[in-house]
Amino acid sequence: MFKGYIKMAITSIRRSKWRSLLTMFGVIVGIVSVVTTVSLGEGIKHQVTGEIKSYGSDVITIRPGRLVNRDQHGKVKSVNIINSFTANTITNADLKTIAGTHGVKQSVPLAIVSGKATSESVSDDNAIIMATTPDALQLINQKIEFGSFFTDTDRAAHAVIIGPKIAQDLFQENVPIGRTLKVRGQEFVVWGVFQASSSSPITAATDFNKSIVMPYNVAKSLSDSPPQISQVLVRAENTSQINQTIQNITIELKRAHGDQEDFTILKPDETLAATSSVVTLLTSFVSGIAGISLFVGGIGIMNIMLVSVSERTREIGIRKAVGATNHQILSQFLTEAMVLSITGGVLGIIIAVICSYLLRIFTSLTPIVTLPVILVATGVSLLVGIIFGVIPAFQASRKDPIDALRYE
Amino acid sequence: MPVIELKDVSKLYGFGDATTIALDEITLRIEKGEFVAIMGPSGSGKSTLMNIIGVLDRPTHGTYILNDRHVARLRSGQQARLRRDKIGFIFQSFNLLPRLNVIENVALPLAYKNMTQVRRLKRAATMLERVGLGDREYFLPRQLSGGQLQRAAIARALVSDPSIIIADEPTGNLDSGSSRVVMELLSDLHKEGNTILLVTHNPELTRFASRVVYVQDGAVIGDEQSAIGEVSKIARKMITLLPKTTEEDDLAGVSALMKSIPGGDKLLSQARKRGRKRATKPTKRRRKTNLRGKR
Numbered sequence: 196m197f198k199g200y201i202k203m204a205i206t207s208i209r210r211s212k213w214r215s216l217l218t219m220f221g222v223i224v225g226i227v228s229v230v231t232t233v234s235l236g237e238g239i240k241h242q243v244t245g246e247i248k249s250y251g252s253d254v255i256t257i258r259p260g261r262l263v264n265r266d267q268h269g270k271v272k273s274v275n276i277i278n279s280f281t282a283n284t285i286t287n288a289d290l291k292t293i294a295g296t297h298g299v300k301q302s303v304p305l306a307i308v309s310g311k312a313t314s315e316s317v318s319d320d321n322a323i324i325m326a327t328t329p330d331a332l333q334l335i336n337q338k339i340e341f342g343s344f345f346t347d348t349d350r351a352a353h354a355v356i357i358g359p360k361i362a363q364d365l366f367q368e369n370v371p372i373g374r375t376l377k378v379r380g381q382e383f384v385v386w387g388v389f390q391a392s393s394s395s396p397i398t399a400a401t402d403f404n405k406s407i408v409m410p411y412n413v414a415k416s417l418s419d420s421p422p423q424i425s426q427v428l429v430r431a432e433n434t435s436q437i438n439q440t441i442q443n444i445t446i447e448l449k450r451a452h453g454d455q456e457d458f459t460i461l462k463p464d465e466t467l468a469a470t471s472s473v474v475t476l477l478t479s480f481v482s483g484i485a486g487i488s489l490f491v492g493g494i495g496i497m498n499i500m501l502v503s504v505s506e507r508t509r510e511i512g513i514r515k516a517v518g519a520t521n522h523q524i525l526s527q528f529l530t531e532a533m534v535l536s537i538t539g540g541v542l543g544i545i546i547a548v549i550c551s552y553l554l555r556i557f558t559s560l561t562p563i564v565t566l567p568v569i570l571v572a573t574g575v576s577l578l579v580g581i582i583f584g585v586i587p588a589f590q591a592s593r594k595d596p597i598d599a600l601r602y603e
Numbered sequence: 604m605p606v607i608e609l610k611d612v613s614k615l616y617g618f619g620d621a622t623t624i625a626l627d628e629i630t631l632r633i634e635k636g637e638f639v640a641i642m643g644p645s646g647s648g649k650s651t652l653m654n655i656i657g658v659l660d661r662p663t664h665g666t667y668i669l670n671d672r673h674v675a676r677l678r679s680g681q682q683a684r685l686r687r688d689k690i691g692f693i694f695q696s697f698n699l700l701p702r703l704n705v706i707e708n709v710a711l712p713l714a715y716k717n718m719t720q721v722r723r724l725k726r727a728a729t730m731l732e733r734v735g736l737g738d739r740e741y742f743l744p745r746q747l748s749g750g751q752l753q754r755a756a757i758a759r760a761l762v763s764d765p766s767i768i769i770a771d772e773p774t775g776n777l778d779s780g781s782s783r784v785v786m787e788l789l790s791d792l793h794k795e796g797n798t799i800l801l802v803t804h805n806p807e808l809t810r811f812a813s814r815v816v817y818v819q820d821g822a823v824i825g826d827e828q829s830a831i832g833e834v835s836k837i838a839r840k841m842i843t844l845l846p847k848t849t850e851e852d853d854l855a856g857v858s859a860l861m862k863s864i865p866g867g868d869k870l871l872s873q874a875r876k877r878g879r880k881r882a883t884k885p886t887k888r889r890r891k892t893n894l895r896g897k898r
Contacts, residue, residue: 199714210702513698516659517712517759518687520680596659600698 200530207503207531208538218499219539221492222576226543228485230572231550234562236478240471241563253434254334255441256461257293257427257448259284263459284457285424289448293427296447298440300432303331306422308414310379312407314365322361323406324378326414326422334428337403342372342387350412354386358404362388376407379417383409437462489575492539493583500532500587511591512599525592532584533577540576544569605668606766606798607633607656612665614651614821625651627821628665633767633800638793640801640812640835648821650771653802657690657769658682670766687712691760695772697752699744705755706731706740712763730758734788750781757788767798774808786811790831809835 208215285304294302308324332344345354355376362371366385375382389403414422431440441460449456504511511524519527551562614626625648633639643649654660655667658674667674670689677685692698699708710727718726731737734754744752753773760768770789774782790811793799801812809815815835817825829835 199720206702509698510700513700514711514715515683516657516686516692516698518683518715518763520683520715522680523683523715597654600659600694 197526197530200527201534203527204531204534208535214499215535215538218495218535219492219542221495222489222536222539222579223492223543223546225485225489225492226540226572226576227547227550228488229482229575230544230547230564230568231554231562232478232481232485233568234547234551234564235554235560236474237563237565237568238561239474242561243471243474253430253437254463255429255431255437255444256463257285257429257444258459258461259424259426260457261459263461263465283423284452285427287421289451289458290424290427292447292451293429293444296440296443298432298436298443299429301330301334301430303328303334303428304411304424305331305335305426305428306411306414306424308378308409308417308422310417312361312365312376312378314374314376317365319361319364321364321405323402325406325408326411327408328411331408331428334430335403337392338390339387340390341370342385344387345410350410352410353381353383353413354410355383356387356389356408357385358389358402358406359391360404361407378407378409381417383407489579493536493579496532496535496580497583497587499535500528500584501590503531504528504587504591507591508594508599508602511594512596512602515594515596516600521592524594525588528588528591529581529584532588533580536576536580536584537573540573540579543576544572547572604635604671605632606635606670607631608666608668609656609662610666610668612655612662612667614648614655614660615663624821626655626662629818629821629823631816631823631826633798635766635798636793636796638790638799638801638811638813638831640803640809640815641818642803642806642809642815643818645804647819649802649818651821652818653769653771653800656767656800657692658686683715687715688763689766691763691765691768693753693756693760693768693770693773695775697744697749697756697776699752699755699759701744704741704743705736705747708744709755709759709762711759716763727758727762730762731755733761734758748781749777750784753777753781753785754788757785757792761792761797767800768792769800769802771802772804773801774803774805806834 290302290304293299304327306326308326310324312319312322312324329344329346329349332339339356340359342356344356345352355378357365357371357376359369362369362385365371365376366374370388371385372387374385376385377383389406392403411422429440429444431437433440441462445456445460448458452458514524514527548564551564554560554562609629609631611628611630612626613624613628616623616625627648629652641649641652651660655662656669658669661675669685672685674682674685699705700711703711706724706727709730710723713723713726728737728740731740734757736751736754736758739747739751739755744755747755753776757768757773760770768789773785773789777785786808789799789801793811793813801808803809809829810832812829812835813831815825815827815829815837816823817837825837827835827837
């Protein structure tokens with residue numbers, strides 16, 4: 196019998212193609228926006244995971260400010276996004292403290308230098324100008340494609356390593372080694388170019404494609420105030436004792452900061468957790484908004500079903516006269532609403548998949564449409580059909596056969 | 604064993620001062636194999652009677668037993684099943700679903716019976732063959748003439764092998780040629796042993812009936828066996844009494860006619876009384892008239 200209902204529903208939907216399409220439109224828009232945002236979020240998470248892995252699984256990140264709140268077991272409970280941009284609590288002296296802590300093998304500051312880079316002809320506002328020490332190359336896990344990184348003997352050299360995107364933007368060539376660029380009035384010689392790396396738009400990690408890296412000591416001389424340290428990367432002597440090392444650093448830094456824990460130490464996998472919880476928050480927020488359009492789409496279905504029920508009053512009367520029970524009439528109209536909404540849902544999923552591919556082709560975003568997302572979207576559209584189809588179907592089923600037969 | 608047994612069945616609409624009595628304690632037995640014609644003026648309650656017999660409506664009082672089952676006690680789902688299995692409707696306006704083709708329309712009652720589609724269509728095809736529409740199976744209703752539509756509707760009424768076929772003015776929308784075909788078909792069905800209930804205005808159609816029931820003001824005022832092939836006497840007589848236009852001005856004309864009939868005076872005074880009574884129920888009458896006027 197259920198097959199019969201579906202057949203009836205399809206017949207009746209095909210009868211008024213335009214009206215059905217417009218009715219489905221609300222559901223289509225809702226599903227497209229929800230699926231696209233969720234898969235964008237998935238894509239970003241995926242990229243971040245990839246980045247963290249390339250960071251090295253034994254690298255501890257220390258950031259200024261209280262970035263995360265932990266529960267008593269040390270698990271990340273919540274993330275403060277704002278703090279990561281404003282705090283400036285790690286100082287030069289802290290670098291020495293960290294380097295001297297027991298169990299630390301290497302430690303490297305990543306400092307942000309404010310200012311913009313200019314070549315002879317072009318200036319670039321988007322460049323991330325960073326200062327670091329020669330050991331950084333082993334911790335950031337970036338490869339040099341052309342030229343070389345600065346070494347211990349070059350601490351005072353006016354040298355920079357630039358990302359491939361900066362090479363293009365400033366010099367319009369792939370290998371601008373030996374050419375000069377200016378930062379804060381001082382000239383720097385390009386020593387090397389990073390290998391291009393994939394990166395996501397929203398991440399806690401740094402995009403080295405767009406970076407200009409100079410020696411830390413040189414950066415100190417650029418202005419009166421020392422460069423702002425945005426993170427310190429630390430490698431422990433013994434990978435198995437990461438937790439012990441983290442504890443040591445925490446104790447040492449707290450002592451230096453007057454027992455104030457105004458910094459955050461993240462384990463390798465926690466960097467991922469911090470980023471992905473931000474992404475999850477954003478994704479659920481945007482898909483919540485998109486969900487509203489799904490609700491509106493549902494109301495559209497209800498509206499059309501109500502119109503359809505009153506238009507087909509006579510049909511209902513005839514069906515009842517030949518022996519349809521209330522329940523059978525209810526099922527018929529409910530199935531019709533469900534077929535409408537699920538068709539809209541499937542169309543929406545198809546469009547969302549197409550959108551995702553277009554986004555992959557034309558932007559740096561890499562949305563991933565996963566099977567659970569598709570299943571949930573299908574389920575949700577079915578649910579919309581049931582919720583908003585039940586009232587019209589109930590109305591249809593309660594019609595009095597005599598009145599319905601007289602209806603013109 | 605009667606197929607239908609009505610005992611003191613009443614149907615009231617509204618309540619208090621606005622109560623309208625559509626059926627007034629009607630008692631009626633219809634035996635298997637009878638061809639009953641129900642006659643009466645519009646507003647007499649014959650449609651209400653038909654709806655109650657057809658289990659589309661419930662009586663306010665009284666008992667209705669269809670095939671040994673007390674209908675009033677059934678829940679709506681059971682009533683629907685009773686309609687599906689025991690009753691075949693034939694309407695004045697055919698009431699075929701315009702978007703289904705003829706064979707699907709005929710198979711519609713079976714669709715609610717969980718019968719497989721193949722068996723459904725096979726049975727529907729047999730029925731269409733029987734009413735002479737074997738070559739019109741896949742036509743849409745709008746591609747058929749009125750007579751063909753009504754024959755399709757008869758096939759639909761027959762498809763679930765009902766205990767009783769209820770035909771409500773089946774020839775009301777048809778020309779005389781198609782009417783004849785339809786009535787002869789019903790007559791054939793009667794001869795095959797089907798029980799048929801025919802609601803009609805036309806006394807000529809009582810030729811096909813084995814029994815004529817005359818209803819007025821919600822009560823059965825005449826019930827006689829009539830020989831097939833003859834117009835029932837009561838029908839012929841009563842039809843002349845029908846107040847077709849307004850009451851008072853017609854009475855003048857009718858009076859003259861009545862006086863010429865033996866015993867006419869008595870009938871005339873009855874008619875006058877009823878005419879006045881009817882005039883006090885204008886709302887209901889208008890509604891019924893509209894009903895008849897549609898299409």
